[in-house]
Amino acid sequence: xxxxxxxxxxxxxxxxxxxxxxxxxxxxxxxxxxxxxxxxxxxxxxxxxxxxxxxxxxxxxxxxxxxxxxxxxxxxxxxxxxxxxxxxxxxxxxxxxxxxxxxxxxxxxxxxxxxxxxxxxxxxxxxxxxxxxxxxxxxxxxxxxxxxxxxxxxxxxxxxxxxxxxxxxxxxxxxxxxxxxxxxxxxxxxxxxxxxxxxxxxxxxxxxxxxxxxxxxxxxxxxxxxxxxxxxxxxxxxxxxxxxxxxxxxxxxxxxxxxxxxxxxxxxxxxxxxxxxxxxxxxxxxxxxxxxxxxxxxxxxxxxxxxxxxxxxxxxxxxxxxxxxxxxxxxxxxxxxxxxxxxxxxxxxxxxxxxxxxxxxxxxxxxxxxxxxxxxxxxxxxxxxxxxxxxxxxxxxxxxxxxxxxxxxxxxxxxxxxxxxxxxxxxxxxxxxxxxxxxxxxxxxxxxxxxxxxxxxxxxxxxxxxxxxxxxxxxx
Numbered sequence: 001x002x003x004x005x006x007x008x009x010x011x012x013x014x015x016x017x018x019x020x021x022x023x024x025x026x027x028x029x030x031x032x033x034x035x036x037x038x039x040x041x042x043x044x045x046x047x048x049x050x051x052x053x054x055x056x057x058x059x060x061x062x063x064x065x066x067x068x069x070x071x072x073x074x075x076x077x078x079x080x081x082x083x084x085x086x087x088x089x090x091x092x093x094x095x096x097x098x099x100x101x102x103x104x105x106x107x108x109x110x111x112x113x114x115x116x117x118x119x120x121x122x123x124x125x126x127x128x129x130x131x132x133x134x135x136x137x138x139x140x141x142x143x144x145x146x147x148x149x150x151x152x153x154x155x156x157x158x159x160x161x162x163x164x165x166x167x168x169x170x171x172x173x174x175x176x177x178x179x180x181x182x183x184x185x186x187x188x189x190x191x192x193x194x195x196x197x198x199x200x201x202x203x204x205x206x207x208x209x210x211x212x213x214x215x216x217x218x219x220x221x222x223x224x225x226x227x228x229x230x231x232x233x234x235x236x237x238x239x240x241x242x243x244x245x246x247x248x249x250x251x252x253x254x255x256x257x258x259x260x261x262x263x264x265x266x267x268x269x270x271x272x273x274x275x276x277x278x279x280x281x282x283x284x285x286x287x288x289x290x291x292x293x294x295x296x297x298x299x300x301x302x303x304x305x306x307x308x309x310x311x312x313x314x315x316x317x318x319x320x321x322x323x324x325x326x327x328x329x330x331x332x333x334x335x336x337x338x339x340x341x342x343x344x345x346x347x348x349x350x351x352x353x354x355x356x357x358x359x360x361x362x363x364x365x366x367x368x369x370x371x372x373x374x375x376x377x378x379x380x381x382x383x384x385x386x387x388x389x390x391x392x393x394x395x396x397x398x399x400x401x402x403x404x405x406x407x408x409x410x411x412x413x414x415x416x417x418x419x420x421x422x423x424x425x426x427x428x429x430x431x432x433x434x435x436x437x438x439x440x441x442x443x444x445x446x447x448x449x450x451x452x453x454x455x456x457x458x459x460x461x462x463x464x465x466x467x468x469x470x471x472x473x474x475x476x
Contacts, residue, residue: 001192002026002164003356005183007171007207008199009036011147012332014154015074015344016197021161022364023357028191029155029163030183032170032203034462035422036415037151039201040336042425043225043276043308045252045265046147047239049335050087050139052106052114053249059318061109063339063346068111068141070341075145078153079370081257087142087239088117088126090293093134098243103137113140128235130295142239146257147337148425149371152415157368159414161361166191168462171200174210181211181325195356196326197347202273202311204319204330211326216319218330220273221310223265224282229301229433233259240293249334251289253297258428263290263297269312276307303433310334318343322350371413371426374406396446397439399432407443411450418451420444421461444468 004020006013009031017029031038048071054060075082091099099116106114117136123129159165166189173184174196183191200207205218228235239254245267254262266282283305290297313319313331320343321328327347332339351357374382374392385405386393392405410417410426417423420430423443430436430443444467448455459465 001180001194002028003193004028004195004197004351005030005181005191005193006197006199007031007183008039008201008204009033009151009155009165009167010039010041010199010201011037011151011154011337011340012329012343013197013199014151014158015340016199016347017158017163018154018161019344019348020351020357021158021163022360022366024359024361025357027158027163028193029158029165030169030171030191031165031167034167034419034459035417035425036155036165036167037148037425038461040308040310040333041151042148043306044147044223044310044337045225045254045262045334046144046256047087047252047254047338048082048143048145049338050106050114050141051109051111051335051338052089052102052137052139053244054109054335055317056105056108059320060335060339063318063342064335065110066342066345067335067339068143070345071143071145071338074341075150077366078150078157078368079373080145080150080153081372082143082145083255083257084141084143085238085255087139087241088122089137089139089241089243090122090129090133091135091243092132095243096135099135099137102243106137106139111139111141114138126236126238126240128294128296129240130291130293133293144239144254144257145337150337150340152426153368153371156414157366160368161364165415171207171210174207176324194325195351195354198326198328198330199332201332202309204311204328204332208328208330211323211328213323213326213328216330217314219269219312219314220271220275221312221333222268222270222275222282222307223310224278224286224307225262225264225305226283226286226299226302227256227304227306228261228263228298229303230259232261232298232301235261235297236294242289242293251286251293253290253294258431265308273309276309278305278307282307304435320346322354327351371410374403375401396442397427397429397432399434400428402427402429402439404442404446407446408450411447418447419459419461419465420447420467423447440467
């Protein structure tokens, strides 16, 4: 019997687990995938929005502004990369009134550090912008993070403080029995809990229906992206938006915390909640719209592309409610990443009001060692570690400079990587120019060795994503 079961190990579910793990209660985090951060969290814009876009008075506005204020401290505690690089909403002359309206909305939402820029100042601070742009809103609190790094760190911190994680747990039914809930998985496993927190992203409506709540629906909104090589990371200093539409904030151009340049996303509503394919039409849209904002983007430097699905709710706002011991979080699309710490704080208050949270653990630890600490050390410090463990002196990923020691550490550290993409998200091994062309075989061997499983059983991302069917040569 658990006190609280959280369904969905994305960044919102992970932040909630981390927040609740400081209390003397039992918490379990359930996810249908083979790793955490496998939904919208692994494929989004990585922006900590300032909060000027959401409609005043909405839950999106409330939690976006609060979450943005919390994010710097949260990332510092969790050892996650954070860059307060600022944001710009740019416009042509005929869009000036719209830019000014966004500015006014931001003021009503309580966003600090907003100001309007004229053409000269705009092009002085961002010289690569389209020269026809004449006006902009500058948001000084805009920032960027790595969303899956934040989620992995939050879940790991929760586990370090006693929370449990169950993966490959696809919820098939939720039944109430004698005042508690029994959550059943498709493989026959069951979890009994006093409270249920539904943070299932695009599946939150399906999970809600299992608890008798059919008040909303979720439509997956496809968002496609292009990622450019690190040599393009300084093409813009700030995150560049155009004036938004009813489908979202439009195509952005932004540096990433790891030094790449990101373009996207598109916005297409679809029915299939698993369709993360990329399309020629999507790339054409990114090419055209990104070029409206930034001139001479080096599209020949694209090293990969990807697609994520946003959980667009039927109400137009975040859906956060409690009924009979079930807390439902639906429609947590953008600015969901920015809002995650504030949503976790709000859920904490909801559970306090129910009397479910009382005693804080005396040994609770809010901090976590950064996953990227080794590459940030001085040469002298690195050599000290290598003297103790030579694995840190063996480079596996040439593009990103990732060592064998870092990969082994990622496999052993909560929540441990169990597949190729899991190592990639934790270490950046395979994220460079060659996209894993050289390092992948070695990473697979390390996973097999450290997890004690056959080489052929290691997958790319779980769910039968087989990499190797067998060896063509005998072992040395």
